[in-house]
Amino acid sequence: MSSGSERSSESSETDSTFAITDVNLPPFNADDEKRVDLATKGLTPVWSFVTEATTDPVVEYVHLLPRNANDSLLCLMCRLECAWGIGPGTLHVDTSANVLPLAADMRKLLDQSWWLLLPEERILNVLEGKTGLSFFQMINEPTYKYTLVPFKDMADMTIHAMPTGSTAESTQLETHNYPFETLPTIVSHVHPCFVVCRAGRIYSQPDSLSFIIGYHSLLEIWRPLFYQSLQIYFAWVEQSVPRNSPFYRLPRTPVKELSVRNGVSEPTGRLDQVGYLDAVRQRKNHQALQKYLKRHSSSGSKISVQAWVESIESQAFARADNPA
Known part of the structure; x- marks a missing residue:
């Protein structure tokens, strides 16, 4: 400093x-x-x-x-x-x-x-x-x-x-x-x-919920x-x-705890830690976002933001539900 x-x-x-x-x-x-x-x-x-x-x-x-x-x-x-x-x-x-x-x-x-x-x-x-x-x-x-x-x-x-x-x-x-x-x-x-x-x-x-919510307040040009x-x-x-990476597989116990707590099906086979945890976090944020939009957004904004969030989430959930 x-x-x-x-x-x-x-x-x-x-x-x-x-x-x-x-x-x-x-x-x-x-x-x-x-x-x-x-x-x-x-x-x-x-x-x-x-x-x-x-x-x-x-x-x-x-x-x-x-x-x-x-x-x-x-x-x-x-x-x-x-x-x-x-x-x-x-x-x-x-x-x-x-x-x-x-x-x-x-x-x-x-x-x-x-x-x-x-x-x-x-x-x-x-x-x-x-x-x-x-x-x-x-x-x-x-x-x-x-x-x-x-x-x-x-x-x-x-x-x-x-x-x-x-x-x-x-x-x-x-x-x-x-x-x-x-x-x-x-x-x-x-x-x-x-x-x-x-x-x-x-x-x-x-x-990151505040970040997701903030998206629809960005100026259109950005x-x-x-x-x-x-x-x-x-x-x-x-x-x-x-x-050969230590992150090739997830620890089984932490994953099971996350899947029970967040209602996400436990994955099988290879799955990286970042991809799965992001899917869990994004699902939680998406649920909270919908409640926020219902209270504060017009229907037009709701459709726009929901489509944006789901387009990102669908990729993460596909990896979580269908690991290679």
Whole structure:
């Protein structure tokens, strides 16, 4: 953690070589932060986007794919390695392409799924349908453009930002109101594959109901990009887990407990942990979503959102009910 005035780019160190499958990752330290600062030099200072007006925010370095190595995340990494055509245990979360400097308050809102980044349509078109290639083989550009997309949770908030090309010592902050369409396009070093995974993982989390509900409050211009990002992510995580992977089979007892508690038929044969748990969570969220829509949405919105949710869920339930 550092402040805006402490940011440094005086480092030529290469990206760390620690893989997500190493559960004893060393701390992300000052040298790692300098490496990220070097990668972001001259680009949009996303760390200057704040909800409280200050030109010297506390900066935190956010891993779009997190460093915590729980079983569910390790299984996801295994699938991504298959989808991206890279060797087992070689997906390095400490690469600068996966780390985004953010002001502490914006990082908190990101963790709460109040906003996310979306790539350009042309980038998503390149990624769509591509598996078996490393993410740098899919697309490899010096920088990428992103849009900050807020959910309804931020409707009463403002974002303050430094004008492009300014410094903390020489400028006043510009104020942007929800839905923040006046914010500058974000030019960043982070790779679109990690950005897409961040959006997809939000949907897959146990507490993602607010995220699903928030979908129909997105501006219409953002919905196609968001939906396309989810489709790409789900295509990646549908990849088969290798037979020698520790995640090739689910533990029987936990699965039985989940199936009884949630009314989902217990699967047989091979089934990955991420796919089954996502199916369980999405079914719970879908039931709660229908109650929400019945109370708060018009019939037109209900049909639109229900169709969107079911189009995603049908793939997960098909895998859960008919494992290969």
